[in-house]
Amino acid sequence: MKRNPQLNAHGELQHLITLEGLSREILSAILDTAEPFAEVAEREVKKVPLLRGKSVFNLFFENSTRTRTTFEIAAKRLSADVINLNINTSSAAKGESLLDTVDNLAAMQADMFVVRHASSGAPYLIAQHLAATGRSHIRVVNAGDGRHAHPTQGLLDMYTIRHYKKDFTRLTVAVVGDVLHSRVARSQIHALRTLGVPEIRVIAPRTLLPAGVADMGVRVFQDMKEGLKGVDVVMMLRLQNERMQGALLPSPQEYFKYYGLTPEKLRLAKPDAIVMHPGPMNRGIEIDSAVADGAHSVILPQVTFGIAVRMAVMSMLAGS
Ligand code: CP
Numbered sequence: 001m002k003r004n005p006q007l008n009a010h011g012e013l014q015h016l017i018t019l020e021g022l023s024r025e026i027l028s029a030i031l032d033t034a035e036p037f038a039e040v041a042e043r044e045v046k047k048v049p050l051l052r053g054k055s056v057f058n059l060f061f062e063n064s065t066r067t068r069t070t071f072e073i074a075a076k077r078l079s080a081d082v083i084n085l086n087i088n089t090s091s092a093a094k095g096e097s098l099l100d101t102v103d104n105l106a107a108m109q110a111d112m113f114v115v116r117h118a119s120s121g122a123p124y125l126i127a128q129h130l131a132a133t134g135r136s137h138i139r140v141v142n143a144g145d146g147r148h149a150h151p152t153q154g155l156l157d158m159y160t161i162r163h164y165k166k167d168f169t170r171l172t173v174a175v176v177g178d179v180l181h182s183r184v185a186r187s188q189i190h191a192l193r194t195l196g197v198p199e200i201r202v203i204a205p206r207t208l209l210p211a212g213v214a215d216m217g218v219r220v221f222q223d224m225k226e227g228l229k230g231v232d233v234v235m236m237l238r239l240q241n242e243r244m245q246g247a248l249l250p251s252p253q254e255y256f257k258y259y260g261l262t263p264e265k266l267r268l269a270k271p272d273a274i275v276m277h278p279g280p281m282n283r284g285i286e287i288d289s290a291v292a293d294g295a296h297s298v299i300l301p302q303v304t305f306g307i308a309v310r311m312a313v314m315s316m317l318a319g320s
Contacts, residue, residue, distance in 0.1 A: 005127070015127045015140040016313055018149040019190040027194055031159050033312035034305070040077055041307065050315045051080035054111040058084045059101070060143065061092070061117045066279050066303055067143050067153070071114045074310035080111075098122060099129050106130070112139040112314065120146030120183075139317040147183050147243065152313055153278050154187030156306040158195060160298055161233055163305065164274050168192070172199040174227055174269075175218075177237030177259060177286055180208045181244065184278045185237055189216050203227035205259065207248040224259050228268040234296075236261055236277040236287050252285045262288045266296060274298045 004021045008014045013026060040046055056075040060068050068084070075082045085105070087093065092101055102113065115123040123142040130138050144150040158168075165171055173192055179185045179202055192200050193216075200218045202209070214220050221227030228234065239255070249255050261275065275287075275296045283289050292299060 005124070012319075013313075013316055014136065015123075015142075016151050016317065017124050017127060017140065017142045019151045019154050019187050019194070020149070022190075022194065024194050024196070027155070027158065027191060030155055030309065030312050030316065031162060033316060034155075034159055034308040037077075037311040037315075038305065038308040040311070041304070046077050047079055048077065049079045051075065051078035051111075051318055054078075054080045054318060055109060056080045056082050056112045056114060056314070057105050057110045058082065058143075059087070059105075059113055059115045059117075060085075061087050061098075061115075061122075062144065064116055064143070066306065067116065067150075070303065070306040071141075071143060071152075071310050074307050074314060075112075075114075077307070078311055078315055080314070083110075098126070102126050102129065103133075106135055106138055110138055112141065112317065114141045114143050115145070116143040117145050120148035122146075139314075141313060141317065144183055147181050147240075148186065150183040150187050150278075152306070152310055153184050154191045155313070156302060156309040157184075157188055157235065157276060157278070158191045159305045159309050160276060160302045161274075163301075164298060165232060168195040168197050171197050171232045172201065172230060173197050173233040173235065174201040174203055174221075174231045175235045175237065176203040176224065176227070176261065178208045178239045179204050179213060179237065180210050180248075181240035182237045188235060189218060193217050201227050201231065203259070205249070205255075224265060225268055228265055231269045232273055234261060234266070234269055234273055234275045236275065236281075238278065238280060239282055239286060252282075256285050260284070260286060260288060261291050263290050263294070266291055276302055279303070 006015045072082050122145050123140050127140040175185050202218045203221045203224050277299045
């Protein structure tokens with residue numbers, strides 16, 4: 001059997017590149033590890049010494065508000081030293097290659113790279129390069145690569161679902177919107193399947209569905225009203241305008257009419273359904289403000305849980 005390149009010979013997580021292929025035991029261990037870290041936030045001194053003396057480098061080659069900031073908070077709560085490379089003012093802007101940048105930061109005794117990049121595979125390339133050059137003790141965490149994966153977003157979404165719904169094995173979950181361009185959707189679907197969610201629905205117009213999406217073990221709906229009937233969890237996706245080529249949608253107004261989550265459409269879900277969104281939201285296009293700010297929304301708790309989940313991932317990778 002082919003070994004998962006994120007795991008060491010003992011089956012322990014060495015890097016976090018994707019949720020695809022990770023076992024239920026590993027996903028559950030990360031969620032369980034995050035629980036006590038959520039309590040650290042309630043303390044007067046919000047710090048534990050697990051990463052004391054370690055240097056975490058945030059390398060964000062694409063914009064971010066939530067992921068970059070919560071990784072920084074998480075690393076600081078673990079007592080790590082955090083270095084945020086400003087890509088726009090770094091030598092990457094002068095044409096330095098990704099691996100040259102990595103080599104130079106590794107020469108500054110980096111212990112962990114948290115990487116966001118527009119190219120799918122960039123974090124994996126870095127992990128491979130570190131291994132090939134005898135520096136596999138430096139950990140790599142994927143903070144979102146192209147359309148490929150956003151594993152810590154997928155994990156914080158699972159933490160949120162477990163927090164509100166307890167048992168994955170009784171749920172119907174809908175993932176709604178721009179699945180074609182979404183690294184978040186891919187990570188969510190892998191995690192939902194691994195954790196035993198019996199019915200995963202994908203709701204999108206045909207132009208925003210990847211080829212072969214049904215092979216991921218999901219039920220596909222193009223009619224949002226049909227797809228939302230009786231669901232426990234609605235996971236909205238952002239329209240990834242920066243990754244769209246050509247005219248995939250008639251207009252934002254038309255998209256909102258058919259695929260925007262409004263109070264009227266939400267009433268088709270279970271009365272206690274929760275509404276999630278990874279952010280940033282396009283209000284009035286993917287989601288009505290009455291829903292985003294309404295009683296079913298757990299969008300801001302997702303952000304808060306993200307800190308604990310990222311603390312769990314970093315501490316496990318560091319072997320703490
Ligand atoms: N969910 C998410 O990745 O948000 P940011 O782009 O703000 O990090």
